[in-house]
Amino acid sequence: MFSSLLNRLFGSGQGSKDVAKDRLKAALVSDRVNIQPFYMETIKDDIIKVISNYMEVNVGQSQVILTKNQSMIALTANIPVTRVKRSGLLEEPEGF
Numbered sequence: 722m723f724s725s726l727l728n729r730l731f732g733s734g735q736g737s738k739d740v741a742k743d744r745l746k747a748a749l750v751s752d753r754v755n756i757q758p759f760y761m762e763t764i765k766d767d768i769i770k771v772i773s774n775y776m777e778v779n780v781g782q783s784q785v786i787l788t789k790n791q792s793m794i795a796l797t798a799n800i801p802v803t804r805v806k807r808s809g810l811l812e813e814p815e816g817f
């Protein structure tokens with residue numbers, strides 16, 4: 722039941738055509754902003770590593786993309802979460 726809810730909220734995934742198209746867009750943008758694809762993969766791996774401390778994620782469907790408009794560059798991460806790790810959550814600091 723929980724997985725069907727996640728699928729409805731986040732979609733069931735992309736086809737290989739869409740994934741290839743997104744990767745090409747990411748490569749073009751990273752080229753325009755002078756970031757090599759290797760560094761984008763490293764950034765993606767680091768983000769996933771940190772999030773994985775608190776949640777189980779679908780690494781195969783994860784994407785980290787740079788987009789550029791006239792005034793700024795934005796980094797967008799789309800990382801499907803399959804489960805929250807309750808035991809990995811930190812205690813709230815006092816005063817919250």
